[in-house]
Amino acid sequence: MTDLPDMRKPKQDRSRVALERLMSASREILHEGTFELLTIAEISKRSGVSVGSIYARFSGKEELFVAVMIEVMQGLDAEWQGLTTRLRERHLPLRQLVPALLDMQADYLRRHAGILRPFMARADDERIAGIGKATYLKNEQTFIDLLMDSGVDILHPHPQQAVKFCFTIAYAALARFLGLGSASDAAGEGDWDQLKKDLGVMCLSFLMSPVIEEQQ
Template sequence: MPSISTHARVPKQGRSRQSFERIIEATIELLRERAYDQITLAEICQRSGVSTGSLYGRVDGKDELLRVVQVRYLERLGEQFTAESTRIAAEARGLEQMVPAVVSGFGNLLRDNASVLRSFMLRGSVDAAIGAAGKKSALENNAKLNKLLLSCRDEIRHPDPERAVETGMLLIYATQARFLGLDSIGRLDEAGSWNQLLGDLSDMMLAFLLFVPKR
């Protein structure tokens, strides 16, 4: 993950650093409320209590600010995934408990962060830096969950446990992301409740891992 200094002129003095942090936090707050293209730098400055001149002293514009915000946000998201992985590892016993715990834990983290992630993912299609950082973060977080499932390797009947877990989790992610509107198509939540989706995905994943292909 790139550092904030990759995209901004990070201040060294305490008061200036605090002002820059307020800009980052204000941007995150606004992204929870509205999409990236509906937010202006003027709103960010008003929310943070920092002047426009000070903001431009740190970043060259709105796109660069979003890259800064993404770095900070994905760092925190990674910490959340680590904490959730630790909790699941301590509480889940066996594949039948591990699969729903992973599917729900993963999905609920996506749901809780969906409003902000949506702007990153949509912007990432036209901004190479945001796209690359988002992909790297997703791979790192997915690896934590895959590791949990593979801790029950002895119970997995599929002849290639690594491939089965990776393929299954990719499909689960795609379905959850589609449901939450983390793509350019839109939300799918009219198809049923979130908890029903998590239950169905858990059942399908468990069945896949326990399936022995004939080929």
């Protein structure tokens, strides 16, 4: 599995504080809008770090954007791992675990949709796409591992494949509602609570169904 690249932190306190202000200001701007709104001048204004100091650290806003994305994705990954760990510790039966996991995944994505939108909108950049894919794959694997802990209760003849499919379908439906990536025009269509409930029911039904495969 591909891991997110590490971002080196400055060792001096003053440099570290300045970098934290830069990153915080950049995240704030991105959360409010798009990549186009992320300008060196606006970052400098909000962070209190001079334009010259910003260019001393980054070649331009493209490099800063990548650094911000790496930091954000590392934070989101840590949060997702924590959420799934706590859910695992509840030792829920599959019939309760699946809806709880889908509900948790939905609220996690909605909570961070604002910062995810500008990242996904830049998926044509190979570096951005690579970082995003690494996070997606880690989340997917954690989702699979959690449900496969209850694999003996899954009646589908191919449990791991079925669980992966549930993650794929759920993620696509949630991303569409939240306007992530190419689904921006469909943002907000339907009822959020009903969507979460339906995804839970759908995935549970799929996993609990002993699908009869057609004879070749």
